């Protein structure tokens with residue numbers, strides 16, 4: 001049984017407090033990595049190869065070395081062993097790993113791979129010198145198409161490995177064969193989840209500087225993962241970890257693109273140490289397009305075994321996942337993050353999952369907002385519409401028939417996850433009401449009958465996802481080489497101000513505000529008296545950083561516990577001051593008072609000062625006042641929601657218009673509804689952009705055709721409508737604050753809602769799929785193909 | 793090197809620049825006005841937007857030598873005597889920013905938009921900001937913020 005409640009909240013939790021972060025961001029007093037200018041800096045620029053696959057015959061750097069301002073030029077020969085990145089998730093015992101060089105030694109494996117590095121005293125001079133480097137390449141055949149790559153005789157990305165197959169991961173749950181025997185029919189489809197370029201608005205940048213007084217090198221970098229990065233930089237460079245301090249200053253968006261260890265970071269650190277000078281590198285946008293990892297890129301063969309009454313029996317998932325040329329931090333694991341989610345919110349008896357990772361001569365793939373879960377959600381929500389069509393059942397009715405009912409929670413689904421709470425009925429009912437579902441269905445029927453060129457379609461996505469990576473033991477069982485815990489220290493300073501030190505590392509999510517709200521309610525000090533310290537391994541030494549909607553889901557628990565520990569320590573000191581036993585002291589809103597005698601009281605700020613002077617502490621109590629906690633989560637959390645899209649499709653031109661978008665999400669207890677809503681909006685924009693606008697395209701030679709912001713279509717304000725959003729609140733029971741996670745929900749849910757709507761608009765023309773992005777060209781083609789007899 | 797004199801955020805600044813130096817690089821690297829960020833190399837994103845003689849322009853697509861004698865306002869000079877511009881206030885009130893990287897450009901493009909059209913429709917706001925990309929907000933709250941600032945500036 002699961003309970004959906006009215007909005008919850010304490011004095012600060014649950015309030016739409018305006019963000020603390022905004023003042024500096026709105027007045028230009030920001031601290032982006034590229035703002036940092038240290039005396040004596042050398043500017044690093046990278047020579048990237050212009051073709052997908054080639055042997056390096058010779059590199060002549062002499063002219064570059066002689067050029068104005070150039071201090072050094074390096075090639076792979078200078079650092080033949082140095083890795084530029086590494087993979088922490090070898091997903092199977094047999095996986096074929098790859099070495100990602102910091103600078104390529106004798107072969108380049110994707111367009112944008114790095115062959116030489118220039119250091120110069122000025123930025124423009126550094127870039128100028130790249131033109132003076134002469135590289136002699138011998139082209140090798142590109143490996144572009146995943147299916148071709150697996151055929152015998154295909155050219156190889158890594159010739160020493162003898163195969164382009166990186167791994168095959170299987171997860172059979174239940175007996176799929178038996179399910180097909182039992183089922184009345186099996187609906188099969190192939191979906192393409194195209195390659196995307198994450199594109200945070202701040203390009204990556206790094207400054208690495210020896211800091212004089214010790215052997216420390218400080219690295220400012222535009223990253224989501226300063227803590228993880230510090231460990232990896234130490235392992236890859238051999239520099240002792242204690243000599244590395246990693247700082248993520250203001251970071252302008254990440255979306256997975258900055259959940260990475262990159263060759264530019266490794267090189268900056270190594271060269272700063274070698275030359276004893278600050279090294280600075282800032283990515284151009286066009287470099288980002290080729291040189292920073294991409295996301296998605298799967299071919300999904302999906303089968304659903306069903307009864308004629310619509311009951312789902314079993315599902316088969318067979319994926320090809322493009323790794324690109326090398327494995328980076330979680331390249332092979334990314335598609336598997338969706339492995340448990342293919343059954344979505346539905347009950348079934350079997351789920352047979354297989355994923356084959358494939359090397360190609362393209363930019364490596366890795367996490368992009370949702371990482372594996374958008375792909376899984378796309379597959380299940382698209383196939384639900386296809387099943388509904390084949391059986392002649394209303395798509396919403398098919399979903400209702402199969403979803404987990406709210407009284408059935410906690411529910412252990414076919415892949416073994418236990419969904420703690422959920423209320424799909426409530427979220428759906430609210431979404432239908434906001435959408436005007438029946439009216440739109442009626443309009444659709446009218447338009448269909450009238451036969452005009454512009455047809456209406458309705459897209460549904462009733463999704464769930466898993467947030468809060470993750471219980472460390474689970475990660476260990478999945479062969480992931482790290483834990484999923486999170487840390488918080490809360491210090492009450494002598495002046496009564498609070499320092500909240502978190503291991504999460506925000507880049508737009510508003511942690512400074514939301515974490516203050518949580519701590520404010522627990523320790524009873526005003527939100528504005530709390531400073532949230534993050535993203536600096538010097539000031540916030542422990543953490544596992546920000547990705548996978550984990551910051552609140554995991555980090556929030558650590559804040560709560562640290563706050564409670566601080567309150568308990570202060571209670572002992574307060575009791576001593578008030579000359580009663582701690583059991584006789586009550587705590588509320590920052591004040592300790594004696595039970596039954598509320599006049600006798602003291603404040604947490606006063607106790608902080610007592611703990612600092614330590615003149616009058618009870619025996620056995622140590623000076624200073626703080627609370628600390630490192631929490632390993634009990635379980636994932638499972639936000640869910642119902643998204644509805646009204647799509648207009650011009651059947652003559654293929655032009656698609658998003659007319660109305662409604663979503664009702666359930667992320668449990670909301671700390672700050674304003675921030676929650678912002679996360680939903682941004683996620684929607686990215687998910688809708690996958691459906692309608694974005695796609696990284698390669699030609700047959702492996703050249704990226706969408707290599708700059710002019711060619712890769714990021715949506716602008718005119719491409720999107722205002723959204724209609726609301727939330728239901730079904731608190732999580734495995735997370736002490738009742739929260740779930742919201743960072744990725746919009747991106748996960750919206751893509752299938754849009755495509756279901758597009759297909760629904762032109763289903764009567766025989767179309768049962770449209771390739772993403774649903775550009776006029778792709779839609780028009782789908783219609784033509786269907787009209788000419790073949791299904792698209 | 794060419795000598796230029798430009799009033800930036802109310803202060804006259806002189807400099808010697810290479811003819812090829814982009815305005816945004818002069819602001820950031822020479823004047824240390826790092827509030828104006830760079831998001832692309834193809835003049836698509838609008839992150840670098842500033843006001844040149846009151847009109848918004850992408851400072852990555854203007855050469856420093858072209859602004860000789862001009863008056864420039866960057867995000868760092870928009871507030872007057874510590875008082876935020878109504879657009880800045882509305883962006884905060886409406887949660888029109890997340891990471892904040894597009895924000896200087898969005899704010900200045902909005903200021904320009906409202907100086908042209910004091911009462912824009914949602915559609916006009918969306919078209920007015922077409923040259924400024926945001927990857928975080930989905931534009932929903934940015935559009936709301938501009939409408940709120942417009943109302944405030946009209947005295948409503």
Ligand code: FES
Pocket residue numbers: 829830831832833834835836837838839840841850851852853
């Ligand atoms: S930096 Fe992108 S338009 Fe100027």
Ligand code: FES
Pocket residue numbers: 201252253508888889890891892893894895925926927928929
């Ligand atoms: S707020 Fe991050 S790009 Fe707009």
